[in-house]
Amino acid sequence: MTQPHDRIPATTPTEALAAPQASQTRVAVVGGSLTGATCALLLLRAGFPVTVYEAAPAAAPRGGGLIGLEHPALDVLDRLGIGQQEILAHPSETVREVTLRDRQPIHTARHQYPGRNTTWSLLHHALTRRLPDGVLRPGHRVTGLTAHGGRPHLLFANHRHAAADLVVFADGRTSTGRRLLDPARRLRYAGYVAHRGHTDHASPHLRDFLRLEPGPGCQYNVAPIPGGLDWTLYLTCAAADYTHYFGAPPHRRTFALPRHVSDTARALVDAHAALVLPAAHAATVHATTVRMAAPVMDIDAPTRMAWPIGAGWAALIGDALAPVRPHTGRGANNGIEQAAALTVALTQHHRWGADLATALDGWQRRQLPAAVTAVRQGPLLGAHLGTGS
Ligand SMILES: Cc1cc2nc3c(=O)[nH]c(=O)nc-3n(C[C@H](O)[C@H](O)[C@H](O)COP(=O)(O)OP(=O)(O)OC[C@H]3O[C@@H](n4cnc5c(N)ncnc54)[C@H](O)[C@@H]3O)c2cc1C
Incomplete structure (x- = not known):
């Protein structure tokens, strides 16, 4: 007692x-x-x-690509009951960085990321489905x-x-x-664009986050997501060209959704991929139907x-x-x-x-x-x- x-x-x-x-x-x-x-x-x-x-209206189509979250952010989500099994894009903590010359690897470095990768879509769904009815007013x-x-x-x-x-x-x-x-x-446009895509078929050889560096003015990141791959190709792009490719200037269209991506923008990205990436990665880009883009801003x-x-x-x-x-x-x-x-x-x-x-x-x-x-x-x-x- x-x-x-x-x-x-x-x-x-x-x-x-x-x-x-x-x-x-x-x-x-x-x-x-x-x-x-x-x-x-x-x-x-x-x-x-x-x-x-x-x-955004409730029915508006939304979505986004791969996002790396470090341990403090993952811990906040954990405390909200959002475990990693619900939001992980892939379980690997490894980042492989490959330097390319003439589309061939000449050097590979590995490091561990102090966190994990999710996607905007997985995380947004996990968060918003937990909001009690009536809290969110679209x-x-x-x-x-x-x-x-x-x-x-x-x-x-x-x-x-x-x-x-x-x-x-x-x-x-x-x-x-x-x-x-x-x-x-x-906001100031930084003069280059993150072109993004999701494929709906996975590559059995790709388990980690892979970064390819073909040379100045270009970088390609690709990683597994549930049911496919997510890639980003950074390319230099004048503001006037961005307007031509995506229908509005960078400071107005800070996210180009799939419906904003013109055929000209697709062709430009496909041509660059063929020029700078190993054939298998260029093929991934070419096969991607769902594309987006984000101008890089400062x-x-x-x-x-x-x-x-x-x-x-x-x-x-x-x-x-x-x-x-x-x-x-x-x-x-x-x-x-x-x-x-x-x-x-x-x-x-x-x-x-x-x-x-x-x-x-x-x-x-x-x-x-x-x-x-x-x-x-x-x-x-x-x-x-x-x-x-
Ligand atoms: C290619 C790329 C890769 C990235 N990788 C990473 C990464 O690895 N790690 C990382 O931490 N971050 C990463 N980011 C950044 C990350 O995606 C953003 O920082 C994050 O999504 C921002 O979230 P947010 O909620 O602050 O803003 P947003 O996602 O922009 O949301 C703003 C919300 O406000 C709403 N809204 C806007 N105006 C109004 C208004 N007037 N009234 C009411 N609602 C309004 C919008 O509709 C939207 O829903 C990346 C970004 C890009 C483009």
Whole structure:
């Protein structure tokens, strides 16, 4: 039997005053992709009322390619009940880097990746299927943010509006939140494109992430995904050519979906693959029917992540804060880590009465360096590859 002195002492009225519960902070997350959906699930689990406003209609076709997640991001997902068996593209941790000359391998290096590969589609499905009914509001494009009655107020393209205590903008590379909160930071096209494709037949010889470096201005990555292969071919491309190939300039069409990929763009990629890749890989590219593309973009490094709006707050996370070049492998990792750290700060506020401004300031101070590092690393990696302008 438990003796009285073994029991955890009951909270005295004085201690209860020292650790008050802050009033419930209502959170609006803008953007229901990887960062926004992760943030919403973490905040819901921590007890916050959350609504996710997503511009894309529920039925809009969406999808994306291979994404490497490092251990901290995988651990966040694990804590949300998203185990690796549900999201892994392939189990290997090995990256093989092959230098090519005249389409033949002349040097191979191997290293281990401190994480695993998933795909945008696998991870997005795993996240969004866990959102309780009614949390995700598709077809809600945010166009403005004001302070109304002392609280942040979101305005939508469909003329609706909604109030919250904290607005978390996770609305991606062309973020409306960034335009409203930090308007001086504009996207700049880096002068090259990540052409992507999924094949629906796997190669029995390919188990790892394989990177081929044929020479300046070009890189090819290929890896297994469930039921096939995912590849990316980076090629230098003038902005005017991008517009011609994908129907809009790079800063407007930051993702070219399969329906945007013109026959001219397909022919260009096929011709380059034939010119620089070993025959088997060129054949993989040629056989790929589903293609996409993403122009590589730069932005000035962020200097802050949170802004007061009336008596409430607005914050930028993920690509909304800092879209980084794909070679850094940090975009989704940063978004997930920022979402997890934001949940910690808000929990300290809600559960233990921490001052919200101080908690958000601490969050920003801890998270900004990783975002700044990745923004600065991108052009260095691009220069090493000889890609872009
Ligand atoms: C070729 C390539 C390879 C990559 N590889 C890696 C990798 O290995 N590792 C890694 O960590 N990252 C990688 N990335 C980056 C990663 O894909 C992105 O960083 C990540 O997907 C960004 O997620 P997000 O949720 O922040 O933004 P997004 O995925 O862009 O989502 C933004 C969401 O907001 C919505 N939205 C936009 N505007 C509004 C609005 N006004 N109102 C409401 N909703 C709005 C959009 O519809 C979208 O759903 C790669 C990217 C590319 C292109």
